[in-house]
Amino acid sequence: MEVYTNENDQVDAIKRFFANNGVALVVGLVIGVGGVFGWNYWQSHKTNVLQESAQKYEAVSTQLHSGTVQGIEAAQKFAAETDDVYSAMMGLELAQISVDKGDLANAQKALTYALAKAKTVDMQDLISFRLARVQLALGNLDQAMTSIENIKGKSWQAAAQDVRGDVLLQKGDKAGAKAAYTQGLESDGSQSLRGILTLKLNNVSNS
Template sequence: MEVYSNENEQVDALKGFFAQNGKALAIGVIIGIGALAGWRYWSSHQDTSSREVSATYQQVSGALDASKPETLTAAAKFADSNSNTYGALASLDVAKRYVDNNELDKAAAQLQSGLKATKDANLQAVLNLRLARIQLQQKQPDAVLKTLDAIKGDGWTAIIADVRGEALLSKGDSKGAREAWSKGIASNASPALKEMLQMKMNNLPG
């Protein structure tokens, strides 16, 4: 059993934030640069570009269908050509469809590409968590642990503990798994996630 709700909520919140604040973000980048005339021209240009990128992202994301390879190709192309938050979000969307098709190597590569496209810590955390789960499916526990170490922020403690425990258990480290899940239970996690971690601890040998 896996819990994705916290990650999905973060992704939805990030999408909403950039949809509503694209103009403000564009303006903030160049405060203090250039004369008033240059500022007005640049602001107008960036605002238009941001809206266009956002609209294109919404289009390719909405059209994604794992049974239609051409929609995956279009979304992957958009992600590769946009080294920004929208490109990273597209990488998340494409990776999910690759997982649905059991193309784990492609999914992992897409997530790694998305990590290079954004500096937003929360979005990076979601990308890394998805990547760690895929690496777990690929039976690469050491890679999982390295990926989890790159995630910053106390809000991810319980979810990280969940995946870390699974990776350690797959290495035969029951003690390490117990310690990881105990840390997750002690964190500010949701009751459902704490209950799941407790069940996993209860099923450990010894």
């Protein structure tokens, strides 16, 4: 089911980023904690925890994509019990599987949990965008609008305005939808997205 456009490139990029830099990011957050002994202990502990989480994520992700009930249950357990970026990424994977099955309610649930575990603005924006698309498909228009308003990154604004326009159009607000599509075109979006926004803007203007 094509509920939201393919952002798998962004997801893969985030995975690669945290695979390469995740430990350094976590370590960097506590610079200035103070005390050489305390710092070294904390650094070693957090590094080990994140590495263990990364390894478990890879194993559970492989199990999840085997398509078994056990794999889904293992992924849900990992997402619930892990409190780092890998929990958020597992939530994204669970949501994608639910969307592929047409189970939008479970997709919304998985994305809501993932958003609570997301540690970076870019990942929060990605999850909020996908959540908004799912909520729109479910007809939860007010929730979808809230999710769109939570998107902060400049690079996401064209896509966010695209969905915002769709929500407003469903609400019967053609003027608002037209303004959203126009704002999306004025943002930094891909050529394909600009084409979609242009088509939607023309349809609203001529209706």
